Amino acid sequence: MVELLAPAGSKEALIAAIESGANAIYLAGNMFGARAYADNFDEEGMREAIRIAHLRNVLINVTVNTIVDDQELPQLADYLRFLYEAGADAILVQDLGVAKLAREIVPDLPLHASTQMTVHNLDGVLALQKLGFTRVVLSREVSLEAIKHIIDNCDVEIEVFIHGALCVCYSGQCLMSSMIGGRSGNRGRCAQPCRLPYTLVDEHDNDMLKDTAGKYLLSPRDMNAIDLIPQLIDAGVASLKIEGRMKRPEYVGIVVNNYRQVIDSHYAGNFHVTDKTRHDLAQVFNRDFTTAFLEKKQGRNMMSDRRPNNRGIMLGRVMEYDSATGFVTMKLSDSLSVGDQVDFWVKVGGRVTATVKDLHIVKGGKNRNLVPVEQAPSGSVVSFPVESRVFEHDRAFKVYDAPLMEWAKCFYNTGSPVRRVSVDVSVSAAVGEPLVISMIDGDGYKGEGRTDFIGQEAIKRPLSEETIHKQVSRLGTSIFELRNLECHIRGNVMVPVSEINxxxxxxxxxxEYQRLSKYERKPIPNNTTALNKAKIKKRVQAGITAVVDTMELLQSALFAGADWVVFGGESYHHDAIIPMQYEKAVYMAHKAGAKIAFNTPRIIRNHELQGFHTWLRTVASYKPDAINVHNIGSLAAVRELTDIPVHADYSLVSYNFKTLQYLVELGVEAVTLSPELTLAQVEKLAKESDMPLSCIVDGNMELMVSEYCATGSFIGGLHTGxxxxxxxxSGKKFFLKDRKDVKFPLVMDQYCHMHVLNGNRLSMLPHAMKFGAMGISQLRIEARYMSADQLKKTIANYKKYMAFDGELSDREKAAAEVLEGDNITRGHYFRGVE
Known part of the structure; x- marks a missing residue:
């Protein structure tokens, strides 16, 4: 049977998930989880959570899915040992360094690949399978057809999201929150810039949409795959995952309960989704719903562009508003109760929110009568006070349903279990013997209790089956409930009630002990070498790498004296790059005395793998100096299909020395470090690794790569198919303009992925000389958004400033700043990330 996997950001949500029918729960401790702002669990809370779940045969998967800094690794090692000893059933990881450390510290603890690993095709799944992962959480962008193909061709479990919030960017590839706000999604602190308003403009600042769409152009609807449960189960999905560790426990209980019913109906052979299920899922939280990419690309129909937060259930339109009394009158299209919260979408002034404290049903015509009620059914005309002005015909939405939320509290606040484990009980008692209670549950586990008291001959009231039943059935707050009772009473025996209890x-x-015994873990030895580091590396003579996607940019880079060029991959100009161009690029680079790496696409859809493999075999014959890869699947494919050296790009996040160690083991010969590192962190890593390392120093950084395309969705009619x-x-350039009038360039590659770039160009020109001194081999320029002339000047400038020895004078700094121009950023090199 498929696993229903629920989120828990608190103990209350954990209980709600268990009681509403989850088979497994994912949660985080106070560290290393990708939802750092949830309540999460301390060590004592984690032990208790695992015990509570295991008693009910519910598994606990712990998220350790952030990227980890070097100085955090000792603490992480201790945490991994704790999780193993506490009985966690698996850990979810993003960072390859965390995976390596876990293999060394707790080799028997199952590893799950988090969706933050951006595994989106069969190559990635098979690569992780070989590395010992037991489960992979696929990217939300993978289609049903691709999911089935992956499952049919791998031996690991596949986990798929079915409900909850969607990221507009491929998870694990987003730098937008950290670059514009300093809060890293890769570190569990996403500030959700995708939920902010943006305007789609061209290079002349013309609003391309005006009133034809809302402003929330990066805000997806919530996923709801309730109707696709049969297809997902039949495809062989091992685990159906509900998003929501930041959500309240009532949300968890309602969503899990409804999916539990629908899944059970499928296995019972009468799959159905009731109107109440649809209503409750929408009422508890929705930004409108979508199946995302499971079935097809939905264009603008996937986006909640008018509202980035909960829109609730349509309640009706305002019939009239009495400004003297503040009462609104409306006809209900859904029920309304005292305690409900209503949002009015007013024509002027945005939103008005009201909590219903005084509700009346309107009776009669001219001489209308207001009848006070606690609840009004759908179809009623009602009146209630609203503190702010609303207008006739304004739409109203119920965003909080008090009776529904009160009902949902029963999943976690009653003090007693809702879903109990049935037990059969046998009781024997006789004069001269202790009373013995034997219990056996449906899984075959047994428990026995004996009285210290020896049964005596009864003088007045002998022990009866009725008395035994009354006491034995009092299972209180335990998880058990009495199913069958057999009593074997021999003679007129007396046993005190306290002894029976x-x-x-x-x-x-x-x-309980027997039920928990199957989860016991063997002790593990303490690995004292896992955190050992390599020898210190000294200063190197750094070179310049330019990342280009056209022959013109390639020629400019070589003319300016780039030592390496990374050519090809995803084109910012939406042009297909043909094999002949790769062959010519090698000739040009080697003739100029430079080295060349062929770039691979950052995202390769599952149906594109065959073409990618053919391309690899073809371009390998051109003998480039390296192939640059962006994900674990591409890395494995290059290693398997070619003998060309492999370089790992920054999207295969390298943030600590354990990741660098792992990449060496996987055959990687050079790495571009994460742009979320500070200079101090870079220096430390460079000293700890013998591998050639690169740092990005210039260019418009990619903040997002998305399967969704804003221009195609809202201008191109993508929703029509x-x-x-x-x-x-159109011949235009497009940008997303934020509330502060900052413009983020949009580029669409030849595979129709949208890339959101930083509007401020990264520049480390005044600090260029520091990288070689730290041991960094290559200073990398992201040139795909540059003109050929701009690239020439940029390389020339860096060559000049790399030659400086020591700190620049004030005059030299000022000269460098003039060369840099306006709208530049130092990225995270000095400020770091949360």
């Missing part, structure tokens, strides 16, 4: 307690305690390709055919 104590024997019951002992039987329950033993039964056919995109008019405005990115190519």
């Amino acid at each position: 104590e024997a019951r307690r002992k039987a329950v305690e033993m039964l 056919q995109c008019s390709a405005p990115c190519v055919n």
Whole structure:
């Protein structure tokens, strides 16, 4: 049977998930989890959570899915040992360094690949399978067809998201929160810039949408795959995952309960989704719903462009508003209760929110009568006070349903379990013997309790089956409930009620112990070498690498004296790069005395793998000096299909020395470090690794790569099934402009992925001389958004400033700043990330 996997950001949510029917729960401790702002669990809370879940045969998967800094690794090692000893059933990881450390510290603890690993095709799944991962959480962008193909061709479990919030960027590839706000999604502190308003403009600042769309152009609807449960189960998905560790426990209980019912209906052979299920899922939280990319690209129909937060259930339109009393009158299209919260979408002034404190049903016509009620059914005309002005015909939405939320509290606040484990109980008692209570549950686990008291001949009231039943059935806050009782009473025996209760307690305690025994872990030796580092590396003579995607940019880079060029991959100009161009690029680079790496696409859809493999075999014959890879699947494919050296790009996040160690083991010969590192962190890593390392020092950094395309969705008619390709055919450049009038360039590659670039160009020109002194081999320029002339000047400037020895004078700094121009950023080299 498929696993229903629920989120828990608090103990209350954990209980709600268990009681509403989850088979497994994912949660985080106070460290290393990708939802750092959830309540999460301290060590004592984690032990208790695992015990509570295991008693019910519910698994606990712990998220350790942030990238980790070197100085955090000793603490992480201790945490991994703790999780193993506490009985966690698996850990989810993003960072390859964390995976390596876990293999060395707790080799028997199952590893799950987090969606933050951006595994989106069969190559990635098979690569992780070979590395010992037991489960892979696929990117949300993978289609149902691709999911089935992956499952049919791998031996690891596949986990798929089915409900909750969606990231607009491929998870694990987003730098937008950290670059513009200093809060890293890769470190669990995403500030959700995708939920902010943006305007789609061209290079002349013309609003391309005006009133034809809302402003929330990066805000997806929530995923709801309730109707696709049969297809997902039949495809062989091992685990169906609900998003929501930041959500309240009522949300968890309602969503899990409804999916539990629908999944069970499928296995019972009568799959159905009730109107109540649809209503409750929408009421508890929705930004409108979508199946995202499971079925097809939905264009603008996937986006919640008018509202980035909960829109609730449509309640009706305002019939009238009495400004003297502040009462609104409306006809309901859904029920309304005292305690509900209503949002009015007013014509002027945005949103008005009101909590219903005084509700009346309107009776009669001219001489209308207001009847006070606690709840009004759909179809009623009602009146209630609203503190702010609303207008006739304004739409109203119920965003908080008080009765529903009150009902949902029963999943976690009753003090007693909702879903219990049935037990069969046998009780024997006789004069001269202790009373014995034996319990056995449906899984075959047994518990037994005996009285210290020896049965005596009864003088007045002998022990009866009725008395035994009354005491034994009092299982209280334990997870058990009495199903069958057999009593074997021999003679007129007397046993005190307190003794019966104590024997019951002992039987329950033993039964709980037996149920938990299967989760016990063997002790593990303490690995004292896992955190050992390589020898210190000294200063190197650094070179310049230029990343280019056209022959013109390639020629400019070589003319300016670049030592390495990274050519090809995803084109910012939406042009297909043909094999002949790769062959010519090698000739040009080697003739200029430079080295060349062929770039690979950052995202390779599953149906594109065959073409990618053919391309690899073809271009390998041109003998480039390296192939540059962006994900674990591409790395494995290059190693398997070619003998060309492999370089790992920054999207294969290298943030600590354990990751660098692992990449060496995987056959990588050079690495571009994460742009979220500070200079101090870079220096430390450079000293700890013998591998050639690169740092990005210039260019418009990619903040997002997305399967969703804003221009295709809102201008190109993508939702109709056919995109008019405005990115190519309009002759325009497009930008997303934020509230502060900062423009983020949009580029669409030849595979129709949208790349959101930073509007401020990264520049480390005044600090160029520092990198070689630290041991960095290559200073990398992201040139795909530059002109050929700009690239020439940029390389020349860096060559000049790399030659400086020591700190610049004030005059030299000022000269460098003039060369840099306006709208530049130092990235994270000095400020770091949260």
